[in-house]
Amino acid sequence: MRAGGGQAPVIEFRAVSKLYPSGDVGLDQATFSVDRGEFVFLVGSTGSGKSTVMRLLLKEIECTDGTIRVAGRDLEEITRRRVPLYRRNLGVVFQDFKLLPNRTVYQNVAYALQVTGGTRREIRDKVPDILRLTGLSTKLHSYPEQLSGGEQQRVSIARAFVNHPPLLLADEPTGNLDPETSIGIMQLLYRINRTGTTVLVATHDQAMVDKMRRRVLELSRGRVVRDEATGLYARDETTREFAARLRGAGISPPEV
Amino acid sequence: MRLGFFLRESLRSMRRNAAPSFAALATVLVTMLVLGVFIPVFQAATGAADSVRGRVLVDVYMKTTANAADDARVHKEILALPHVRSVQFESKAQALAQQSKQDPAAYALLNGNPLPDTFHVVPDNPGNVLLVRSELTPKGPNGRTGLIDPAIQNVSNHTEDTQKILTITSDVKWILLALTLLLVTASTLLIANTIRLSLYSRRREVEVMKLVGATDWFIRWPFVIEGVIVGAIGATLAIALLAVTKIALLDPLASSWTLISAPRTIGFEWLIIVLLGAGIAISALGSGVSLRRFLRV
Numbered sequence: 001m002r003a004g005g006g007q008a009p010v011i012e013f014r015a016v017s018k019l020y021p022s023g024d025v026g027l028d029q030a031t032f033s034v035d036r037g038e039f040v041f042l043v044g045s046t047g048s049g050k051s052t053v054m055r056l057l058l059k060e061i062e063c064t065d066g067t068i069r070v071a072g073r074d075l076e077e078i079t080r081r082r083v084p085l086y087r088r089n090l091g092v093v094f095q096d097f098k099l100l101p102n103r104t105v106y107q108n109v110a111y112a113l114q115v116t117g118g119t120r121r122e123i124r125d126k127v128p129d130i131l132r133l134t135g136l137s138t139k140l141h142s143y144p145e146q147l148s149g150g151e152q153q154r155v156s157i158a159r160a161f162v163n164h165p166p167l168l169l170a171d172e173p174t175g176n177l178d179p180e181t182s183i184g185i186m187q188l189l190y191r192i193n194r195t196g197t198t199v200l201v202a203t204h205d206q207a208m209v210d211k212m213r214r215r216v217l218e219l220s221r222g223r224v225v226r227d228e229a230t231g232l233y234a235r236d237e238t239t240r241e242f243a244a245r246l247r248g249a250g251i252s253p254p255e256v
Numbered sequence: 257m258r259l260g261f262f263l264r265e266s267l268r269s270m271r272r273n274a275a276p277s278f279a280a281l282a283t284v285l286v287t288m289l290v291l292g293v294f295i296p297v298f299q300a301a302t303g304a305a306d307s308v309r310g311r312v313l314v315d316v317y318m319k320t321t322a323n324a325a326d327d328a329r330v331h332k333e334i335l336a337l338p339h340v341r342s343v344q345f346e347s348k349a350q351a352l353a354q355q356s357k358q359d360p361a362a363y364a365l366l367n368g369n370p371l372p373d374t375f376h377v378v379p380d381n382p383g384n385v386l387l388v389r390s391e392l393t394p395k396g397p398n399g400r401t402g403l404i405d406p407a408i409q410n411v412s413n414h415t416e417d418t419q420k421i422l423t424i425t426s427d428v429k430w431i432l433l434a435l436t437l438l439l440v441t442a443s444t445l446l447i448a449n450t451i452r453l454s455l456y457s458r459r460r461e462v463e464v465m466k467l468v469g470a471t472d473w474f475i476r477w478p479f480v481i482e483g484v485i486v487g488a489i490g491a492t493l494a495i496a497l498l499a500v501t502k503i504a505l506l507d508p509l510a511s512s513w514t515l516i517s518a519p520r521t522i523g524f525e526w527l528i529i530v531l532l533g534a535g536i537a538i539s540a541l542g543s544g545v546s547l548r549r550f551l552r553v
């Protein structure tokens with residue numbers, strides 16, 4: 001357990017258990033917290049509870065026991081009606097991208113602003129910016145099916161980040177991607193993290209986790225079995241250095 | 257701004273999901289056509305049945321010797337009976353004029369008037385016609401049927417025919433009502449099902465919207481508006497088809513076929529309003545309600 005700073009931790013799980021109606025154990029007395037600005041990996045084999053943590057944080061499901069706080073707020077107190085408002089404070093990225101198939105790249109990202117009542121002007125200002133940041137400027141009017149997996153994931157990250165949420169959740173963001181593309185995605189997530197956003201990434205890509213040298217929370221059968229930083233790392237590492245280290249080579253790749 | 261956004265959203269989604277939207281539209285169109293044909297047919301048929309039933313009455317024939325005082329007394333006696341709505345008097349002179357108009361040759365041969373004064377007794381309800389008849393011919397103490405007044409010669413006796421008319425017309429009405437209800441139910445289910453299918457193909461889309469933080473109504477409005485548009489277009493097409501059929505086929509026939517011009521049939525203006533309202537309401541409600549299932553994410 002890390003000591004929280006002056007502020008309340010962004011994520012706080014206190015003895016959280018989740019028992020599914022089928023009898024499967026999702027989480028078993030899991031306790032951990034994540035501070036503002038951290039970049040945390042959530043690892044573990046299939047069925048260890050990673051997805052349960054994500055779904056609990058999204059308030060897709062309710063925990064059966066314990067307390068979950070996000071930015072100091074008890075999730076249990078959020079009524080069903082207010083769940084959409086709560087979700088606007090989260091960015092979410094999934095393994096299968098979950099883009100709207102009938103919308104272009106631009107429209108997909110704009111939708112995240114439209115649901116929050118963003119004005120047309122706001123959309124015109126923000127969407128091109130975020131798409132430039134994610135390296136999609138040339139794909140504005142493509143439909144998801146016309147993009148590669150890596151590009152689709154970039155769109156979904158752009159959509160997750162366009163509102164500048166304080167917390168970004170990524171559930172197996174590189175699960176469907178090849179190693180080189182995965183590095184690009186991780187680089188992008190790191191870049192977002194450097195703007196101050198807390199990032200929680202669930203993955204089973206052990207090699208990636210080892211190379212990234214960030215804090216790692218390991219789950220096994222719903223319990224937290226490991227919580228440590230794999231090796232020391234400098235928090236102000238540049239994105240370029242970061243990517244170079246991931247590739248395990250001294251060459252500097254171009255900035256995204 | 258909001259309304260414009262929802263409108264654009266629903267138009268866009270109709271364009272991008274052309275096949276399911278078209279299926280829903282076709283279903284509404286067919287359903288409204290069936291309804292549009294069946295409502296007037298049902299009304300014409302029940303109207304016809306009612307007018308047949310309306311003609312069911314009891315005729316009371318006076319003796320040819322009866323005078324004006326007898327007529328007045330019998331008139332009062334009949335009116336005093338229960339289940340009698342009205343009584344119409346037809347004097348022997350009126351009866352003769354009526355009959356000789358129908359068959360002038362035969363009546364020209366007659367000298368004098370063989371016809372009696374007649375009362376046409378209309379029951380308050382066609383079903384009560386036999387009751388009225390038995391009141392006019394009460395059973396005497398000796399068990400034989402008599403008449404309520406000595407000045408009456410005879411009371412018309414069509415017990416069997418009357419019974420037949422009554423049962424047949426009421427059967428026809430019930431069968432038609434059942435058929436119409438069945439059709440309306442079937443078409444409502446059909447529309448609801450088509451909408452559900454088209455929503456089902458988009459449940460992923462709804463799921464993503466919810467994860468991005470869209471409220472239920474933010475997701476629902478475009479679907480409801482889409483339902484309104486589909487319903488309106490479907491109903492309008494059905495009305496147009498019906499209007500063409502009416503002008504091209506029915507109106508020329510109406511003069512020669514009395515059922516079509518039956519007075520109790522719904523007016524075309526009302527039919528338009530009913531069909532348009534039903535089409536829009538069913539498909540808008542169908543979309544909004546069916547979406548509930550997929551909103552639980």
